[in-house]
Amino acid sequence: MxxxxxxxxxxxxxxxxxxxxxxxxxxxxLSQIEKNSRLNAFNExxxxxxxxxxxxxxxxxxxxxxxxxxGMVIAIKDNICYKGHKVSASSKILSGFESVYxxxxxxxxxxxxxxxxxxxxxxxxxxGATNESSYYGPVKNYADETKVSGGSSGGSAVAVQAxxxxxxIGTDTxxxxxxxxxxxxxxxxxxxYGRVSRHGLIAYASSFDQAGPITNSVEDAALLLxxxxxxxxxxxxxxxxxxxxYAADLKKTTEKKNIAYLQESLSSPGxxxxxxxxxxxxxxxxxxxxxxxxxxAFEYLDYLVPAYYILVTxxxxxxxxxxxxxxxxxxxxxxxDLASTYKRSRSEGFGKxxxxxxxxGTFVLSAGYYDAYYAKAQKVRRLIQEKTSxxxxxxxxxxxxxxxxxxxxxxxxxxxPVVSYLADIFTVQASLTGVPAISLPAGNNTxxxxxxxxxxxxxxxxxxxxxxxxxxxxx
Ligand code: GLN
Numbered sequence: 001m002x003x004x005x006x007x008x009x010x011x012x013x014x015x016x017x018x019x020x021x022x023x024x025x026x027x028x029x030l031s032q033i034e035k036n037s038r039l040n041a042f043n044e045x046x047x048x049x050x051x052x053x054x055x056x057x058x059x060x061x062x063x064x065x066x067x068x069x070x071g072m073v074i075a076i077k078d079n080i081c082y083k084g085h086k087v088s089a090s091s092k093i094l095s096g097f098e099s100v101y102x103x104x105x106x107x108x109x110x111x112x113x114x115x116x117x118x119x120x121x122x123x124x125x126x127x128g129a130t131n132e133s134s135y136y137g138p139v140k141n142y143a144d145e146t147k148v149s150g151g152s153s154g155g156s157a158v159a160v161q162a163x164x165x166x167x168x169i170g171t172d173t174x175x176x177x178x179x180x181x182x183x184x185x186x187x188x189x190x191x192x193y194g195r196v197s198r199h200g201l202i203a204y205a206s207s208f209d210q211a212g213p214i215t216n217s218v219e220d221a222a223l224l225l226x227x228x229x230x231x232x233x234x235x236x237x238x239x240x241x242x243x244x245x246y247a248a249d250l251k252k253t254t255e256k257k258n259i260a261y262l263q264e265s266l267s268s269p270g271x272x273x274x275x276x277x278x279x280x281x282x283x284x285x286x287x288x289x290x291x292x293x294x295x296x297a298f299e300y301l302d303y304l305v306p307a308y309y310i311l312v313t314x315x316x317x318x319x320x321x322x323x324x325x326x327x328x329x330x331x332x333x334x335x336x337d338l339a340s341t342y343k344r345s346r347s348e349g350f351g352k353x354x355x356x357x358x359x360x361g362t363f364v365l366s367a368g369y370y371d372a373y374y375a376k377a378q379k380v381r382r383l384i385q386e387k388t389s390x391x392x393x394x395x396x397x398x399x400x401x402x403x404x405x406x407x408x409x410x411x412x413x414x415x416x417p418v419v420s421y422l423a424d425i426f427t428v429q430a431s432l433t434g435v436p437a438i439s440l441p442a443g444n445n446t447x448x449x450x451x452x453x454x455x456x457x458x459x460x461x462x463x464x465x466x467x468x469x470x471x472x473x474x475x
Contacts, residue, residue, distance in 0.1 A: 004028055004163055006216040008223060011071040011166065015061060022061070022071055022115070026054040029073050029117055033164045039140045041155040041164060043078045044086060045118040053115050060113065067113035069227060072220075074109065075159045075168040077152075078119040079126055080211065081200040082106050089202045090134035091124045093349030094329040103200025104235065105169065105211050105228040112227050117165050120155030124351045125320065126176055126204045128152050129423055130408070133353040138410050141183060143449055147407040150180030153214065157184040160214050167215040167224060173204045174308055175402075175427025177212040178439035182402035182452020185441045187469070188214045189221045192460050193434030194239035196225070197232035205315035206237075208431045218470040221438070222246040225462060244463050252471040253464075256290045260395040263295040265426070272405040274445040279401055282442065282453060285475060286399075293399070296391060300384050301425075307384065308428040309421055310364050310377035316354075317361030323349065356417065381432050388433045392458045397468065400426045402439040402452035426454060436462050438469050 004025075005011045014020040030047050050073070060066040076082065079089040081099035083106075088094040106116070123133040131139045131154030139149035142162040149158045153170025157180035160168050170177040172190040181188025189212045196211050203209060213224035226246040232238040261283060266276055283293050325331040325345025332344035350358070364373035391398060404423060414420045430437035435456050442453040455472075457465040 005166065007219050008069070008072050008166065009219060015071050021054075022057045023051060023054040025071065025073055026050050026115060026117065029163075029165050032162065033118070036142070036162045036164060039142060039145070039158050039162060040121055040137055041139050041149075041158040041162070042075070042118045043088060043090065043121050043136055043155070046085065046116060050115050050117045057113050057115070067111060069109060069112040069114040069223070072114045072167065073117050073165050074114050075118050075120045075156060075165045076106065076116055077122050077156045077168070077170045079122060079171060079202040080106060080119075080169060081202070082116060082119070085119065087119065087202065088135070089125045090122050090136055091350065091354065092135045092330055093323045093345070097329040099200075101200065104197040104232045106200065108227050109169075109224075114227075120153070120159055120168060122155055122170075123152035123176075124354050125202065125316070126152040126171055126173055127316070127353050127357055129175065129179055129420065131155065131180070132410070132413070133351055135351060140410065141407050141449075143185065143444070144407070144447070146409055147449065148183070148410050150183030150403075150407060152176040152180075154180045156214050157181050157186055157188070160184065160186045160216060167213055167220050169211055169224070170214050171201055171204075171209055171211050172431070173208045173312060174424050174431045177214060178427050178437060178452070178454060179403050179424075181214050182439045182441075182454075183407040183450060185444070185450030186214050186216060187218055187221050187441065188212065188439040189225060189462075190430060190437050191225060191229065191462060192239070192436045194237050195436070195460065195462065196228050197230075197235040197238045199232055199234035203319040205312035206319065207315060208312060218466055218473060219247060219250060222250045222466045239460070241460055246463055246466060249463060250470060251467055252474060253468045256292070257396045257468065258394065259286060259291055259293045259397045259399050260296045260391055261293060261399040262301070263297050264301055265400050266295075268404075270404050270422070270425075271401065275401045275404060275406070275451060278442050278451050278453070279399075282399070289475065298387065300380070300387055303380050304384065304428050304432065305421055305425055307377045307380040308424065308432055309360070310373050311381060313357045313361035314365050314374050315361070317358045317365065320354070320358055325349070353417075384429065385433045388429065388435065396457070396464065398456040400454050400456075402426060402454040406445055406447075406449040406451055430456050435459055436465055438465055440469055440473060
């Protein structure tokens with residue numbers, strides 16, 4: 001049995017009827033983690049500590065003063081700081097580094113009695129879409145162990161998929177919560193940029209990064225978002241909009257919606273035929289239910305991936321300058337002076353993909369090329385934002401596949417990185433514009449691989465997005 005309970009509400013009734021204790025739950029998940037260690041989903045498991053916390057929470061439940069996440073056993077992506085615990089971003093350069101403070105989201109989850117069972121494998125510094133850039137190796141997809149988990153939050157998605165925890169927290173810069181969630185048949189939510197504090201996430205591209213939940217149910221996604229969201233004095237980009245009671249107010253949509261889908265997602269030769277037929281079936285089903293579903297042409301489609309990769313690499317080159325062999329983690333044993341400490345520690349500490357992106361980012365920011373690349377990409381980002389807002393004047397949601405293809409074979413490295421980058425085509429629009437987006441499980445293909453469907457909504461319309469998702473999954 002891989003799925004023990006599939007939502008916190010099921011667990012809560014199990015706790016109430018004494019069918020299970022929190023300690024029993026943690027023991028179950030720890031045994032699942034051990035049984036599935038070959039999947040390589042965890043970089044570290046916090047076993048004894050999780051068991052101790054479980055006992056404390058069982059006591060609080062008896063006393064009647066437990067938090068709203070009592071019984072929620074989660075894993076966090078290994079780029080989220082948890083005080084007193086190691087954090088590596090799956091990079092050699094952070095080997096041995098321990099967090100001196102917790103991310104705001106971690107504090108908020110713990111304050112409501114969530115249990116963090118371990119830190120999950122991911123692409124190095126969250127750069128990738130297959131989890132293969134991790135210093136700790138790829139994560140195997142539980143549906144087919146020869147396939148990738150997706151990335152960059154691959155470990156988080158597989159941990160949920162294989163029942164090693166109830167939910168996990170990932171981070172999404174250009175699709176890293178949604179795409180692995182899709183490849184693993186789970187729900188993955190990227191909130192509106194600013195909805196959730198970024199304080200204590202290891203930064204990749206600061207104007208894109210958001211943390212989000214990977215869950216088995218829309219209910220749990222709503223609950224985790226509700227706990228994590230809200231203004232934070234440590235992140236000036238966090239929004240002060242009041243946080244709705246996403247979970248308590250979660251109701252299946254009853255009204256008819258206007259939904260747009262990208263024409264190209266059905267006409268492009270790059271989209272897998274089974275992904276296309278999944279999308280066609282969904283469109284027909286929604287129309288049969290009385291929703292308006294119309295094709296739209298998005299004239300900037302070809303510019304999404306180039307603009308995204310210019311901007312994120314520029315931001316990454318700046319963010320990753322702090323890993324210099326002096327402040328954090330790995331220092332080359334061959335270093336002899338300051339310059340060689342920087343050069344050798346960075347050359348030996350970063351993997352190939354991270355180095356490629358730092359160099360690309362440094363190039364697009366350099367004096368001679370800034371206007372041609374970085375400034376231009378920012379203008380393109382603005383056009384994409386304006387066009388997306390226009391679409392939302394007419395439509396409630398934009399519907400598209402989460403990824404053009406299902407999970408690929410592990411080890412099938414593309415010779416041309418641009419080919420891999422193009423696979424992010426459907427996830428980067430929400431990231432460039434900051435709107436919320438969710439990936440929902442949409443069945444399996446004929447080979448048994450999960451497919452995902454994505455919905456984008458207006459800024460801060462997570463409630464409407466979650467309500468429709470609940471309705472959609474129960475259709
Ligand atoms: N695949 C995308 C990238 O490599 C997205 C990664 C992410 O969202 N962290 O940049």
